[in-house]
Amino acid sequence: MKTRIIMLLLVGVMGSNAFAQKNNDMKTFDPAFAHTVYFWFKNPDDVEGRTRFETSLKKFLRDSKFAKTNFVGIPPKSIRDVVDDSFTYSLIVTFDSAESQEGYQEEEAHLLFIEECKDLWERVVVYDSYGLK
Template sequence: MKRIVFLVLASLLVLSCNGQNESTDTFDAAFVHSVYIWLKNPESTKDRAAFEASMETFMKNSLYAKTKFLGTPPKASREIVDDSYTYNLIVTFASAEDQDKYQKEEAHLKFIEESEHLWKKVLIYDAIGPKEE
């Protein structure tokens, strides 16, 4: 019985480690596009639902974005942390060229058209990762 419990626990450990490696492998640090969005009416459930629906469609249909993450700020526990935004979108690309194509793709342009009336401010920070040699 102890041997079966050990084998089950060992299998679960291996599976959980494999899952962690897979998620790490999907993040492509070649080009990271971080978008901070402030909605005009962040307390409006209607506005949030419209924004999130449009964002979900966009993320599902983007041809170039690899990693696709949408989050909301946790309550800041330190003065240095900015929690004033409504949403944070992080998408990664295999290259700067793919990010340029993404800017013109139909899914991205449709998202902007559907949602830009909902936001009052957008800040974007792009970063490139180290080149592999």
């Protein structure tokens, strides 16, 4: 019985160390400036279009000189009236300043993403915000 308890404790400690290491490797969300983008596709069920969008978006975010952290999502289907689940993709990108976000708008990686994917969407809505201090 003692051996079993010791083994469980060791597994728990090792697991928590692995979790802590993984969290330490993650980028920290930068609350200075958030750029939130919603995309509505012309044909949201087009698998090839979605693959092209995701591939181009990942390349763009990897190559951006200005974006600090990012989140790409798809809408969950909701039964709550206050939840808008009509979009195809959402993107949240953080920057250390509004000036960095302006640089991102004109950088080659961003412009290439737009060129590669603009035919896929029928509507794009952007919300920019500063973090509270």
